[in-house]
Amino acid sequence: MARPSKREDVLEAADHCFYEHGIAATGVDAIAEAAGVSKRTLYNHFPSKDDLLEHYLSWREERWRRRLDEALDGVEDPVDRILVYFDVYFASLEGDAFRGCAFINAAAELPDDSPGLAVIVASKERVRADVAALLAEAGHPDPGPTSLAVATLLEGGCAVGGIRRSADQLPALKDAARALATAALPVA
Template structure:
């Protein structure tokens, strides 16, 4: 019998952790879902905390790649900023959307797991940097990029709690107002 790969273990972890939360999923359940023996699981990930950190790192890379692929289809700088919210709306409308895995994991384990807290912070810092680069390319300031980032983060939480993708549209409209009112309205029209 073939032993599952690291990616297959992380695929199973992703499906279970994102749908149900980290603390409700035991290693025995993960073993069953992945087809890995407990020995194999612990060879790859010496602890559940190590597994969760690896899952978050992989999820971060995939999440940011999907976002960038969407935004990269747009050329005009202002429209690229607003494309972030278009992608969020698509993500929010997915049937398995359960909010931000990083916020969820931080809420569950951030106070007790330095590794999980670090991965959640890293993801948010990378996303904030991505938004900053987009806003700067559109002629916006660092403070404006922070405001746009906070709008995106607020939309993610709102969509998860209310169960509707409408938060992305509202945040996009607010971001457009901020971009247009940032002293460069003529440049953006």
């Protein structure tokens, strides 16, 4: 297997440090040390901590999207595809290492004009838009409000699951999401 690049090492270290300790509490020295690179190497790849943060969040989003795509492979029914989002969101809830949604945690620390916050907002909006598209595909007459409700159920469930360090509420949340998704569908 090929060795990850120094850039990838820095992103992996940022993932661990930002998630474990928070953005404000994590300096570039700690990230460089965790990555096994010099500060100069870190800055060669990322000119500032804000730049690193934006790339880290985009990198994390890409990894999450790949896992989602893999989980969606072979699932044809649009409502079942919506429920896959719950499975993927909740896949990492168990255990002491889970500290909640990395994007929600980061958003709480970022100013309104942060490019990193823009990555987070785009990610959350993309999930809502995905759900709306799947509802429309299923024949829902007005997918906008229902997609917002399902996405909020997903995000809120993930937040509460993070607090509890448990995915035990996942079946109930998926049942609620299915009920929301199918309530206005035409009878076949």
